[in-house]
Amino acid sequence: xxLTGLHHVTAITxxxxxxxxxYTRVLGLRLVKKTVNQDDVSAYHLFYADGAGSPGTxxxxxxxDAIDPQKLGAGQISMTAFRVPGxxxxxxxxxxxxxxxxxxxxxFERDGRATLAFSDPEGQQLELVDDSGAEVAGGEPWSRSTxxxxxxxxxxxxxxxxxxxxxxxxxxxxGVLGFRQSGEYFVDGNRAAVYATGAGGPGTxxxxxxxxxxPINVMNGAGGVHHAAFRTPNDEEQAEWHRRLTxxxxxxxxxxxxxxxHSIYFRIPGGVLFEIATxxxxxxxxxxxxxxxxxxxxxPFLEPQRRQIEANLKPLVTSGASGASGASGSDSTG
Numbered sequence: 525x526x527l528t529g530l531h532h533v534t535a536i537t538x539x540x541x542x543x544x545x546x547y548t549r550v551l552g553l554r555l556v557k558k559t560v561n562q563d564d565v566s567a568y569h570l571f572y573a574d575g576a577g578s579p580g581t582x583x584x585x586x587x588x589d590a591i592d593p594q595k596l597g598a599g600q601i602s603m604t605a606f607r608v609p610g611x612x613x614x615x616x617x618x619x620x621x622x623x624x625x626x627x628x629x630x631x632f633e634r635d636g637r638a639t640l641a642f643s644d645p646e647g648q649q650l651e652l653v654d655d656s657g658a659e660v661a662g663g664e665p666w667s668r669s670t671x672x673x674x675x676x677x678x679x680x681x682x683x684x685x686x687x688x689x690x691x692x693x694x695x696x697x698x699g700v701l702g703f704r705q706s707g708e709y710f711v712d713g714n715r716a717a718v719y720a721t722g723a724g725g726p727g728t729x730x731x732x733x734x735x736x737x738x739p740i741n742v743m744n745g746a747g748g749v750h751h752a753a754f755r756t757p758n759d760e761e762q763a764e765w766h767r768r769l770t771x772x773x774x775x776x777x778x779x780x781x782x783x784x785x786h787s788i789y790f791r792i793p794g795g796v797l798f799e800i801a802t803x804x805x806x807x808x809x810x811x812x813x814x815x816x817x818x819x820x821x822x823x824p825f826l827e828p829q830r831r832q833i834e835a836n837l838k839p840l841v842t843s844g845a846s847g848a849s850g851a852s853g854s855d856s857t858g
Contacts, residue, residue: 525702525761525764525765526702526721526722527701527702527703527721527722527754527755527756527765527800528660528721528722528723528728528754528755528756528757529580529660529680529721529722529723529727529728529754529755530580530680530682530683530727530728530752530753530754530755531579531580531582531753531754531755531785531799531800531801531803532571532579532580532582532583532584532680532752532753532801533582533583533584533601533604533680533683533749533751533752533753534584534585534586534749534750534751534752534753535583535584535585535586535604535648535747535748535749535750536585536586536588536591536594536744536745536746536747536748536749536750537570537585537586537587537588537646537746537747538587538588538589538590538591538593538646538746539589539645539646539746540568540570540585540587540589540838540840541840541841541842542645542646543570543585543587543644543646544570544840544842545842546644546645547570547572547583547585547644548572548670548842549670549842550620550624550626550670551572551606551671551677552666552669552670552671552676552677553572553573553574553583553666553669553677554572554573554574554575554577554666554668554669554816554817555570555571555572555816555817556571556572556573556577556582556807556816556817557569557570557571557577557784557807557811557816557817557821558570558571558817558818558819558820558821558840559571559820559821559822559823560820560822560826560833560837561586561587562782562823562826564586564588565826565829565833565836566836566837567586567587567588568585568586568587568837568840569584569585569586569587570584570585570587571583571584571807571817572584572585573663573679573807574662574663574664574665574666574677574678574679575663575664575665575666575667575669576663576664576808576813577806577807577808577816578663578664578679579755579785579801579803579806580660580663580679580680580727580755581662581663581678581679581680582680583604583606583680586750588746589838591744591745591746592745592746593646593647593745593746593747594647594744594745594746594747594748595741595743595745596686596738596741597686597738597739597740597741597742597743598686598687598688598735598736598738598739598740598741598794598795599686599687599688599740599741599742599794599795599796600685600686600741600742600748600749600795600796601683601684601685601686601748601749601751601752601796602649602684602685602686602733602749603641603649603650603651603683603684603731604648604649604650604651604680604683604684604749605639605650605651605652605653605680605681605682605683605684606650606651606652606653606677606678606679606680606681607652607653607654607655607658607662607677607678607679607680607681607726607727608652608653608654608655608675608676608677608678609654609655609656609662609674609675609676609678610654610655610656610675611631611638611654611656612675613652613654613674613675613676614631614638614639614640614652614654615631616672616675617640617642617652617675618631618640620671621642626642626643627642627643628640628641628642628643629641629642634709635707635709635718637653637654637655637656637726638653638654639651639652639653639654640652640653644747646746646747647747648747648748648749651681652677653681653682653726655678655681655725655726655727657725658725658726658727659723659724659725660722660723660725660726660727660728662678662679662726662727663677663678663679665678679727680727681726681727681729682726682727682728682729682730682731683729683730683731683749683752684730684731684732684733685730685731685732685733685794685796686733686735686738687732687733687734687735687794688734688735688736688738688740688794689734689736690715690717690732690734692792692793692794693732693792693793693794693796694717694719694732695793696772696774696792696793697719697730697732698719699772700768700769700772700774701721701754702721703719703720703721703730704719704720704721704724705717705718705719706718706719706720706724706729711733714733714734714735715733715734716731716732716733716734717731717732718730718731719731719732721754722755730752740794740795742795742796742797750797751789751796751797751798751799752796752797752798752799753787753798753799753800753801754798754799754800754801755800755801755802755803756800756801756802756803757802757803758802758803758804759779759786759802762779762786762788762800762802763779765788765800766779766788769788769790774790774791774792775790775791776788776789776790777789777790782801782823783805783809783810783823783824784805784806784807784809784823785801785802785803785804785805785806786801786802787799787800787801787802788800810823820833820834820837
């Protein structure tokens with residue numbers, strides 16, 4: 525039994541409308557599900573992914589407009605990387621970012637792969653990584669994307685964790701979750717290691733950078749990551765993961781039905797919050813595939829509260845690139 529890769533990464537925004545605009549219009553992702561945080565229905569939960577909403581392609585956001593900006597510290601996910609088809613794609617992205625005023629660095633090589641670092645308008649630290657030769661298949665491009673499929677984003681490539689030391693995080697990745705170390709490098713003199721699960725390579729990797737200079741900071745803020753989720757194929761294996769985490773002495777939640785997938789949550793030594801999520805049932809459970817993200821979707825247990833929930837949500841005002849309308853039907857687009 526092994527985890528097959530990243531399932532999704534969930535981050536935080538304080539500006540939901542601008543968030544939709546950036547991830548759909550600038551990055552060309554599809555808003556595949558517009559729902560609410562099931563533990564805080566006053567906030568949107570926005571899911572961006574490939575054309576089919578495939579596991580392993582989702583970057584999601586909780587919308588908390590009163591939250592302070594994220595402060596960099598150890599004990600947090602400091603970078604989320606997306607995969608693109610080939611090094612040449614990074615040239616197109618650099619030109620696109622220049623045209624649209626997106627802050628970015630220069631293309632560099634890390635662990636044998638070309639990489640381009642950039643950030644969203646709230647300072648969310650992101651990367652694009654060449655996924656040539658990847659063993660794990662990338663996502664299916666959305667036919668209505670603002671970015672050509674030839675160099676568009678194909679899903680999640682990996683995450684980077686900032687940690688005071690490698691050992692505490694490594695002990696869980698290797699000893700409990702079944703990852704293996706697949707590389708090592710240095711960042712500004714700080715040691716870093718690459719860990720992979722499943723087939724390895726893009727879509728499966730966790731990088732841990734040792735940052736003893738940083739204070740511990742597991743508080744969540746706008747422009748930061750709340751948690752990362754890993755893929756398990758079915759409920760039976762998820763139940764086994766729950767047993768394994770419990771035996772390892774890690775505090776783990778009960779199995780939670782999120783309607784689109786089932787989840788367990790646990791915090792590793794050092795502070796990072798992880799989730800293990802099933803591949804299904806999937807986002808087309810309650811909406812036709814060609815209509816994903818176009819209206820507010822609620823799981824059945826929240827449906828009786830729809831009127832109240834909609835009344836408390838701010839309409840999303842976007843450029844219309846996502847093809848989505850507002851939760852209350854009062855969005856302006858154009």
